Amino acid sequence: MADSNGSNGIQHLTDADFESVINGGKPVFIDFWATWCGPCRIIGPIVEELAPSFKDKAVIAKMDVDQNPTIPQKLGVTSIPTLMMFKNGKLVDRAVGAMPRGELQKFIERNL
Secondary structure, three states, rough: OEEOOOHHHEOOOOOOHHHHHHOOOOOOEEEEEOOOOOHHHHHHHHHHHHHHHHHHOOOOEEEOOOOOOOHHHHOOOOOOEEEEEOOOOOOOOOOEEEOOOOHHHHHOOOOO
């Protein structure tokens, strides 16, 4: 299963646990990122800030594309940050690039 990152409620996904998480029953938001990515460093804290408010409604997750290249390649992730929402194991929405807190919150909420 994905590792939780302390009390902020964010799961750190790997290629190995991706399928079990997106098929786990709750909607899943994933932030595909990398440590060297400037815009990823902008959106990362926003994701961490929003995660607790979605604790009971969705899984909020991050996937490092350098450490886990297989799933991002299968999903066609060519730019990061790429943000995706899954419901019942299926991709339902995607966005590329950093966005303000309010826009990110709406992105998640409209896909619950």
